[in-house]
Amino acid sequence: MSAAPPPSDLPTTAATRRVIPAPSGPNWSLVLGSLTLLAGAGCVLGWLAGIRISLDVALPTVLVAAGVMLVLVGQIGLIVKRRRC
Numbered sequence: 001m002s003a004a005p006p007p008s009d010l011p012t013t014a015a016t017r018r019v020i021p022a023p024s025g026p027n028w029s030l031v032l033g034s035l036t037l038l039a040g041a042g043c044v045l046g047w048l049a050g051i052r053i054s055l056d057v058a059l060p061t062v063l064v065a066a067g068v069m070l071v072l073v074g075q076i077g078l079i080v081k082r083r084r085c
Helices: 028-049 055-084
Strands: none
Touching: 028 055
């Protein structure tokens, strides 16, 4: 068995090199996941601190806010897709 040649012995030509373009904007899935985790952490900290909010008021507000966020993320996705085409 022979060992693989060290990287300096490998041929480097223009055909074997690939240039990966730099990102053109933020990673939206990472941003959305981070905001979700941040909201969850805030809820846990509030619960640990003893902050109590009535679900009669908070639950509909949370559902409406989640719906608005989904609509905004969808619209951003459509705008980005149209610009790329």
